[in-house]
Amino acid sequence: MKNIRIILCVVLISIVAISFVACNNAPTKDTQGILTGRANVLVDETIAPIIEDQIDVFESSYTNAELTMIAKSENEVVRALLKDSAQLAIITRELTEKEAEFFKSKTIYPKTVRFATDAIAIIANKSNPDSTIDANDIIQIMKGQTVAKVKALVFDNANSSTVAYFRNLAGVDKLPDQGVYALKSNREILKYVNENPQSVGVLGINWITQPEAELAPLTEHIKVLGVKNQQGKPGDDGYYKPTQSNLALNLYPFTRSLYCINVQGKEAIGLGFSSFLYGERGQRLILKSGLLPDSIPPREIIIRN
Known part of the structure; x- marks a missing residue:
């Protein structure tokens, strides 16, 4: 009987020891892996x-997994990537x-x-009588020309990807001295268009389809313009308008692709997150957001007799 007790004690101690080792070896946020670890994600x-x-x-x-999002202008994101201060970035272009x-x-x-695929929305105050705008109107304004129905064209930031997009579209190196204004954030665009009914704002469509709680009251007085x-x-x-169907059919003019760029140089959490973005769950979130996923998630329809 005594021997049995000794054996049981040894077995129990062994189980506890094995459990302790297993717990110590279990992945944690300090363990660097494809689905574990910490990383900063710089985002346009x-x-x-x-x-x-x-x-x-x-x-x-x-x-x-612990990912910390740091939102900056696209120029700042790329600079940080090149300075080794970030290893994962999400922007609207590939690396040059x-x-x-x-x-x-x-x-x-x-x-x-x-x-x-993201859409750059052109927004106006709901009190503005115009509900449409021509792409040529935007190009003319970017070239410093006057368009009677638009008193001001406002962007979020002089270094933003939307400014770069329309500079490239218009073939200009800088913003004109009059008629175009670079503010400090997307929030300020919404506020400006609310307070200036004859202005037109430029921002990513996701700021309208999924606004933050504090911005929701501002979006109630905003409309998205149709573009020719x-x-x-x-x-x-x-x-x-920048609907998913119009994006899929290539009918809405102002679109750009979204890219996840991983320069970790090893199999780490950046690889896991980029795979998640392109995987079924990530693509369903894109679909729900109003953007166009790169691969349309399949829909399963159950037919009952």
């Missing part, structure tokens, strides 16, 4: 709302050849995943 602030939702769902699914070569010179090969594209381009036959 024009698409911040949808990425914040993606991070929330990712962290709730993988409890040993020069930027990619910078990382390759350090034997780091950036992994880029395109996961959605330049002649000879898709969408030049009418005025189209």
Whole structure:
């Protein structure tokens, strides 16, 4: 009997010891892995709302993952990436050849995943009598020309991706001295358009479809304008709003792709998050947000007799 008790005590101690070791070896937020660990995610602030939702769902699914979103202008995001102060970025363009070569010179090969199509919305105050605008009107304003029905065209930030988009579209190197204003944030755009009915604002559509609670009252007095594209381009036959169907059919003029750029140089949490964005759950969140997912998630229809 005594021997049995000794054996049981030894077994019990062994189980406790094994459990203790197992617990100590279990993944934690301090363990670097594809689905574990910590990382900062630098995000173009024009698409911040949808990425914040993606991070929330990712962290709730993988409890040993901790991603901290830092929203900045696209220029600031890329600069941080090149200065080694970030290893994961979500922006509206791919790295340039020069930027990619910078990382390759350090034997780091950036992994880029395109996961959605975003729309740049043109917004106005609901009291504004106009509900449509021509792409050519925006281009003329960017070139410093006057468009009678638009007293001011406002952007979130002089370094933002939306400014770069329309500078490239109009073929200009800088914003004109009059008629176009760069504010400090997307929040300020909504506030400005609320207070100036003859102004037109430019921002990512997700700021309208999924506004923060504090911004919801501002969006109630905002409308999204239909846009007619330049002649000879898709969408030049009418005025189209940035709906998912119009994005899918390439009818809305002002669109851009969203990319997750991972320069961690190893199999770490950045790889897991970029895979999540492109995976079924991430793509469903994109679909729900009003943006266009890169791959349309399948819908299962159950037919009952």
